[in-house]
Amino acid sequence: MALRFSILSIFPDQVEEALNHSITGRALEQGLVEIQPIQIRDFAINDYGQLDDAPYGGGRGMVMLCQPLYDAWEWALAQKAGKARSLVLSPAGRPFDQAMAKELAREDHILFICGHYEGIDQRFIDETQAEEVSLGDFVLTGGELAAAVMMDAIIRLVPGVLPHEEAWLLESFTDGLLQWPQYTRARVWRDRPVPPVLLSGHHANIDRYRLLMQLAQTLKKRPDLLKGRSIDPQLWQDLAQALADGQLSCDD
Structure with a gap:
């Protein structure tokens, strides 16, 4: 059964247009997900x-x-057995993150209510018990673009959308850490070489390097993600030793 997204908006096509490309576009073509644009003005x-x-x-x-x-x-609601996860896009809502994307990818029907102007009468939210969700601490003209971004993150996690589950299991935030830096050809570009371990063919060493780089990158760029997180003390020791020995750098 395809995951349905219903978009309540005065500009519902804006959401659909944003997702008709690349991975999300293929998911729509293959019938793995479907988008139901609903023009509020019709009501x-x-x-x-x-x-x-x-x-x-x-x-x-x-x-x-x-x-x-x-x-x-x-x-x-009546279009799909009267059930849906109803979400109101609001800066006052629960912050949207990868964990929530995984949670929502298991739903059958998600209904996005996109506000506009100064917002939505609070009584609608209270009556429907819709969940308020926020894309971040900033204000947009309407909820449409926020809904499109959230849908992109959710669609990637729907079974069958990505050819290999590993493709998203190794991405940033899936395990609470940022992804390691990526490299491709040429081996040296403007006097900047690819880290030698990635050319070694030693998969265990590569995996260890990438894990250490995840920790190093997160510590450098998003230390807030490490707050309250339990990290193996041995991993911290290995990271400190690798940095001291020059085996890796936070600038890699």
Whole structure:
């Protein structure tokens, strides 16, 4: 059964267009996932297509009305046995990460509610018990691009999308660490050689080097990822020794 993404938005095609290429595009062509764009304006409360109104209490901007969103949400649920994981894109939500992508890849139906203007009437979120999810600590014009980014991360983890599970098991964040640096030909470029161990053909040494580089890269670039994480003390010792011996560098 294909994983369905329902996109409630006033610009639903923006999401679909972003995913019609490369790996996600092939997943759509193969029927491993499907996208259902839903135009909220089709559920507007009047012939003018009204979807928003001024906020109670005053203030700038407009707030999206409950009823059109709710009617669109109910319609989307009815299309697939009345069940879905409903997500509201919001800077106030749970931070989206690789662990959440893996969690969502196991769902049958994910319903993204893309806000616009100054946001969504809180009563819609309370009534539907939709989960608020955030792409990061910044503000976008609407939720469409955030939904597309999250969907890309989720689709990669759907069984059958990538030819080998190893392709994503070894990527950054899958084990909580950044990925090791990658190299290809030429062996020397602008006086910068490929680390010799990668040319050795000794797979155990290569695996160990890559693990140490994951730790070194994470320590240098994203030390926050190591907070509260249990790392084998021997691995720290091996990293310190390799750095001291010049066997590897955080700049590799």
